[in-house]
Amino acid sequence: MTLGRRDFVKGMQAAAMATACAPLLAGCRPPGSAPPDARPGVLPPRGAPESWVVSTCGACPGGCGIRARLVAGRLVGISGNPLHPINRGGLCSLGLAGVHAAYHPDRVRGPLLRSAGELRSASWEEALALVAGRLRDLRQRGLSHTVALVDGTRGLSRQVAGQFLAAYGSPNHLGGRSWNDIQATPAVSAMQGVDAASAYDLENARFIMAFGSGWLEGAWSPVGAARAYALARRGRKSGRVQVVHVESRLSVSAAHADEWIPIQPGTEAVFALGLVHMVLREGLENRDFIDQWGHGFEWLRALVLRDYHPDAVSERTGVPVATVVRLARRFASSRPAVAVGDDWNGPGAQPLQTGMAIHALNAVVGAVNARGGVLTPPPVPFDALPTPPSDERGARGRGAPAIEGERGRGGPAALQAWLEGQGSYPVNVLLAFGSDPVSLLGGGQRARAALRKPPLLVSFSSFLDDTARQADVVLPDHVYLERWQDDPTFTSRGFPVLGLRQPVLPPRHDTRHAAEVLAELGRRSDGPAGEAFPWRDFREVMRLAVRGIHRSGRGALFDVPEAEAWVETMERNGWRASRFDSFEEFWTGLVSRGGWWDPVYDFGERGRVLRTPSGRFDFGPLARSLEPSAGAEGGGSGAAGGPAGYPLQLHLYPLLAAFGDRQGPLPLVQDVLGREMEQSWELWVELSPPDARALRLGDGARVIVESDQGGVEARLKVYPGVRPGVAAMPMGPGGAPGRALRRALPEQAAALAGLAVRLPGAGSALPGTWVRIREA
Amino acid sequence: MSPRPTGRRRRADLGRLLAGLISAALAACTAEAGQPIAYNHQVHVKGLEIACEYCHESSRHGEIAGLPGLAVCAGCHQDANGTSPGERAVVEAVRAGKEIPWMRIYELPRHVYFTHRRHVELARIACERCHGEMGAQSTPPRRPLVALTMAACLQCHRERGASQDCDACHR
């Protein structure tokens, strides 16, 4: 890379201009220099006592280990826990800015109740009595199934929520997939019969074919993904990995690839199948995997060889024939190669089909459950919490039709549709547990209206997020820095990890642990839900479940990287004995080191990763969706064009610095959003130079971006890295505008799409959001 | 960048002058503090030969020297050893378990980095060098006996060959 002085000066222009003009402006009082409630800072006294607490970050689903620095009881710094295998001492912008989470001015300081249209402060007793009273009443009237809980948590909090609903009597534990957490990959569920998230073993891959912007910016663990990327690039003896990125915008991920394929959005499945076509036609497929573990392969083979000739693929995707052929050969011959994007949530009429097409590309080269391929991490071996008692009312309630359908397949869209009147019964109470359903549904008018339907909307949020703002009751949770919690995750190599979260600060406001509050509601509601929670606090729940890990004798407490090989050797040789005499010793180690992991992936566990009826990898579901009889949308066209008057396809992309944010709007995170596009503190929309010229709009113009869902104001960024015909907008962290801190929000863009778009792995808007742009 | 007509030395002199003025202003502004109890350093230090760090516990290893907590006083003053009104007050505080709110009279600006460890433990600088003859004081001084000026810091640093880099001490 050569940066000439000219380029550099060009890059500096904005900053230099401000500096050069500075003396002229001296003396002018700048308007609105700080938010109205801003105060001067006061440092803690000199020589004040200092301490460090090991815990787990909770700013996003990534689950990095942290060390919190406390001086005079104040949290003054967060750094990465060097022993934690996900982040090894590194931390992202969100995690570092987390020092502000506890002190945030927009925190909910105590329970809130709505009266006469306004939220007012209430006591815990008053708020709990109101919700518990409603729950008791509904149950006695045989309507317990009309209570739904939207769950944004994982691990034991999710289990406690499940117990609550089971004992109380409701089938509606929503958020089975596609909410704001690590999600099961639908394509893997369909083709492997396993409801689990995918791990991509990038560290060991020689060639990465990435679809959509998910792999760096939209990974559920941004730090884990970044570390895997860096290791694959520069951290190994076997040479530098090669990366090809397929997306209609030159995203941060695309910018880090060796080759960028600016594809027609919505045709990613066609492109993937075009590669499969070439692999099969040239006989480059992995016969061992297909013969031993494949099912329905011949069906898919026939369809793909018939319909996905490179000429046809090129015409639909806009990718040259030579590129399709070259990349297919490259993908099949560089072993191990892996295609990333099987958790597709981007453009195209059928996201599942796109995910399956990408997953099939992995399967034909044998990159499924193989070193350097797509892995299915095993779960953390928790002890199951005791089964809650059941009574007849509960059983009846649980038997009612579920809002999200079987195994929660419907996702957020199903809840929205149900609330809009398509369900078979009304929802009487909606509990937003560790989640913000309004913003997850796009935050727009439609989402707000849908969530106004339940007569009692209860939020457990620590911040006044979109849902809390319209809730009838807010029962505020601690922030992650104030609570006990388990954080089960996995590494990119598929190793299960349990991060332990312990309070680094005492609760700053009148808040309570949400799982403990849920248990309390259970105890107060009629029926056996009270008996389901024999524990005092959540720490006790954790100690119950963690016994299973201790007993399994597997894995090890977090340690320096060198210890990893040692543990692996031990386990390979059949050592399963815990190195801790007592559970107390294990627990103490868990708390002081930050957690446990098992640095071994057993590639031989076919039974665990292939649970289809045939016990094999099933190409059938993909083949079925490609049959012409599957409908006009078969074959993943999706580039057909939008409604009249909306000429641009909207591409919503995640912002690397803020993806998966669960906190309120942290000002330091706001400050870094959009720097890669030279934007800050303002929503922007990107257009290619020809599209901008056609609209006679220049860089920096204020514009209105409109879809049939509504419009938002944004600043125009003319970016040659956007495919013509596409309007690209960032989607931001969840949560509503802060009172004092936030102005223009990237996530306003999500409202345009009108449907759940702020999801991990989401490359862009769900099917067919088309927009038009005009001058503001 | 063309060098400016002003020579380096002259600029540095100007800087020093300015810094001197600021230090002087700071010294003048140091609040006069009245201690809650008329502590007699002379009796303890000269009379009983108690070392400074016995009461200022972190003076050798800490950032700040520290003011004694009640436990330190309680070590000797469970009962009155003498007749002074000051000691009576200490004994009362010990019996009541009430910390004595000693006032700090030495306060460095926050943009100065300073640790006692570096100066006392490693460089073996006598306490008197910066704090004066505290051991000879029979009543608590109301202001520092030796003004903490940057000039004084620099003079000592120069004499001892210690760093004179701005950022060795400023932050």
Add this chain to the structure above:
Amino acid sequence: MSERAKGSQRWGMVVDLDRCTGCQACVTACQVENNIPPPSPEAAARGRAIRWMDLVPYQEGEYPHLKLRLVPRPCMQCDNPPCIKVCPVGATTKGEDGIVAQIYARCIGCRYCTTACPYTLRYFNWYEPRWPGDLGQALNPDVSIRPKGVVEKCTFCHHRLQKARDRAAAEGRPILEGEYLPACAEACPTRAIAFGDLDDPGSEVAREARSPRAFRLLEDLGTEPKVYYLREGEA
């Protein structure tokens, strides 16, 4: 202090762009560590936000062969810094271990240095430092709060060097490699930022600075930056 061999270290940084993902953890780490008040939207819009470490994008080429490079950029800590030559009050100096320091108490806010820096990496405090609500509780006690009207810049977190020096001196040994890291290098998830003594030929930074991939920004100006970059790609 006397026990330290003078001029024995020359602190420098090497940013490996082949590891960097542009995540900006370094930017936030710096702002938290160094008590930089969050800018208001208005301040940011006027180019008055303070980011000692910033992410700078460079676009090269034409669609569809466009390249986007994201370069994290701290103070270059020049060995021949143009900024200190123009300071009329000696408020900015280069220390014996090469760090270009800014002494806030001396700065008169004339901003000659902000103009002299060819990298525009010096920042003027246009506003009183203020923190919304209780966010000021999270201030780092090791770094002073700068008043309105003075210039500030990246210091390589030299308050961490002060502590590391003390620790090493107390134990009667030199500062170990990795013992003193600026907040950005410590936070970097991909270990793209190496930091250490450029004069120690065995150190990671010295080895990487000799790499054929190494380059510095605006090298032809003769500023002799102590921040190196490693370009992406093979070799």
